[in-house]
Amino acid sequence: MSKIQMKTPLVEMDGDEMTRILWRMIKDELILPFVDLKTEYYDLGLEHRDETDDQVTMDSALATKKYGVAVKCATITPNADRMKEYNLKKLYKSPNGTIRAALDGTVFRAPILVKGIEPYVRTWKKPIVLARHAHGDVYKDSEMKINAENLPVKAELALTDAAGNETRQEIFTFKGDGILEGMYNTGASIRSFARSCFEYALDQKMDLWFSTKDTISKVYDGEFKAVFEQMYEQEYKEKFKAAGIEYFYTLIDDAVARVIRSEGGMLWALKNYDGDVMSDMMATAFGSLAMMTSVLVSPDGVYEYEAAHGTVQRHYYKYLRGEETSTNSVATIFAWSGALRKRGEMDNLPELMTFGDQLEQAAIETIESGKMTGDLALITTLENVTKLNSEDFIRAIRARLEQLRA
Numbered sequence: 001m002s003k004i005q006m007k008t009p010l011v012e013m014d015g016d017e018m019t020r021i022l023w024r025m026i027k028d029e030l031i032l033p034f035v036d037l038k039t040e041y042y043d044l045g046l047e048h049r050d051e052t053d054d055q056v057t058m059d060s061a062l063a064t065k066k067y068g069v070a071v072k073c074a075t076i077t078p079n080a081d082r083m084k085e086y087n088l089k090k091l092y093k094s095p096n097g098t099i100r101a102a103l104d105g106t107v108f109r110a111p112i113l114v115k116g117i118e119p120y121v122r123t124w125k126k127p128i129v130l131a132r133h134a135h136g137d138v139y140k141d142s143e144m145k146i147n148a149e150n151l152p153v154k155a156e157l158a159l160t161d162a163a164g165n166e167t168r169q170e171i172f173t174f175k176g177d178g179i180l181e182g183m184y185n186t187g188a189s190i191r192s193f194a195r196s197c198f199e200y201a202l203d204q205k206m207d208l209w210f211s212t213k214d215t216i217s218k219v220y221d222g223e224f225k226a227v228f229e230q231m232y233e234q235e236y237k238e239k240f241k242a243a244g245i246e247y248f249y250t251l252i253d254d255a256v257a258r259v260i261r262s263e264g265g266m267l268w269a270l271k272n273y274d275g276d277v278m279s280d281m282m283a284t285a286f287g288s289l290a291m292m293t294s295v296l297v298s299p300d301g302v303y304e305y306e307a308a309h310g311t312v313q314r315h316y317y318k319y320l321r322g323e324e325t326s327t328n329s330v331a332t333i334f335a336w337s338g339a340l341r342k343r344g345e346m347d348n349l350p351e352l353m354t355f356g357d358q359l360e361q362a363a364i365e366t367i368e369s370g371k372m373t374g375d376l377a378l379i380t381t382l383e384n385v386t387k388l389n390s391e392d393f394i395r396a397i398r399a400r401l402e403q404l405r406a
């Protein structure tokens, strides 16, 4: 069979450790035999980031803006140990943080559901996608400790504008020791977040839920609520109606209760801290971190696909020692399928879109037929499963994909 043709290149961001090994296998077994692949390749492996003083990360983000779709392998975010291990010139920032800031994007995390890997919540039948506003709040706060000296101590919010006018508001007067925190967000960032969420919900034809604690935080959380509401009323109400989906705001505590009782299928947008906590809970509740995909969407419709998990360091060291590994490649495969399908959609290439669907179907059916990697074999409800090593699992998916395309 002739290979599927592409028009515009995908931006390909290679990465680190075990996921870099899987990346090569996925391309060789599951992509290159079927697609006449066009990519613009950026090596985001830590060595190359160090060689280029991290310029390669910024270049890959700019290329993503230019072409509109990227697929990314997991990468190491260096810490002190990594600095020694890789003899780095300096402690580089997280590539995901750099790319997210350059694209002004929001991260959407979605679980991959397969029969045999059952969510802990019995009622969940469809994926729940989480959107986290990854900007500001407690992650960029200023904090102080108040010691029990020279009491009382008055804490105030103070604003000074360009003309030198001051506005002050009392926070609390301390009569003993205590703690204080100041945090912020920007209107531009909240609007970008809201727009990315509305666009993603439309793209996926999913209801959008948004929740904050605006009854308590009337100005701060109230502003988030107001921005979403206004954008919905002015720009998205009609589009949502036409797509048969809904926008729904509720308090975060009510949302948690409703999500647990629901059958899933919604996009749940959350402020930074709420999203941080809830996304890890969701990954576990759906069964496995290795079965979570992640897509960064910018408000102007640029997409970057990846797995939600990291570089699976422990397996990589086993691999380096020549031992057999059984690393789950499904989320990385779904990063490729998602990116190829989106490229196909943007370039009007139905064959490429179908290929994305078939690749996902092949991966799901392989697991459902009882062939899986060790992490899934430990938690599956299927009986008589075969645990495969990293290569054999990908080869099993290839065999299924060939049947689907025959």
Ligand SMILES: NC(=O)c1ccc[n+]([C@@H]2O[C@H](COP(=O)([O-])OP(=O)(O)OC[C@H]3O[C@@H](n4cnc5c(N)ncnc54)[C@H](O)[C@@H]3O)[C@@H](O)[C@H]2O)c1
Pocket (backbone or CB within 6 Å): 073, 074, 075, 076, 077, 078, 096, 289, 290, 306, 307, 308, 309, 310, 311, 312, 313, 314, 315, 326, 327, 328, 329, 375
């Ligand atoms: N998006 C990213 O690029 C990204 C995300 C998270 C962590 N990281 C990086 O990854 C490195 C390792 O971090 P970590 O150990 O905290 O996270 P990790 O996701 O690599 O591993 C966490 C745990 O889950 C297991 N696991 C994760 N994915 C798996 C898979 N596909 N198959 C089988 N088991 C899997 C691992 O064995 C480990 O026990 C770090 O250097 C970190 O900076 C990168």
